[in-house]
Amino acid sequence: MEANRSEDAGDGDDVELLKTRISTHPLYGRLVENHLNCLKVGGIGNGGRSSMGNQRQAENYNSISSNNMNKNPCSSSMQLNQSELDLFMEGYCSALSKLKEAIEEPQLETIAFINAMHSQLRDLARANPFSPDVFLQEAETNDSK
Template identity: 45%
Template structure:
């Protein structure tokens, strides 16, 4: 009797797992078929490759709305999730880029200062001036 109840419990668990797997597959298909899925993937990839082309990724409200209007029978909840996720990824990418842009601006300023210093030093030495600004004595 005990074996029978264990067998029934195992079958119930297996059926639940199978139903959950089927539900997951259906959800995956619905997400991958959604009109914003490609935009979502591109947004995700853009976040991963911050440091490439700046300004390449901008989600426009009209573009999102256009994708939503083109969809067929997707549910509103999934639409809202996909749109919110795309927006969140766009903001995340901007947050990743901000410190990088500040660093690049700092490096650019340092580079400009180094160029000015080397140009000034080269000019002083080529005209025969010493570092104090007076003519050096030549033998």
């Protein structure tokens, strides 16, 4: 039972080591920035915060990363070599960039559709003498007389 506890503590240390290695990786700031960009595009996670709040959060992550840059602990039970971590970080950053693009595409199509509909409705309103815009213009003209 006691051996099991020490094994659990060792696993916890390994997890903390992995978290430290990830947070001190040179691509960590880019990863956080890409993650926040996905949240911004999706309109998720703002929770009333401005983009300045998100920017401060990214800067905090970057400062944590740079503060921990000099630490480079090693563990015998859980060694993730640097090239594997580099590949993971690059792949994750790439996946987040692709996710952002996938989220943006339907939004851009929707915006283009709405703008086209607005333009068509404006053209129809101009062509129709009984459109509300014409009534407003006539009311302003009559008020000035």
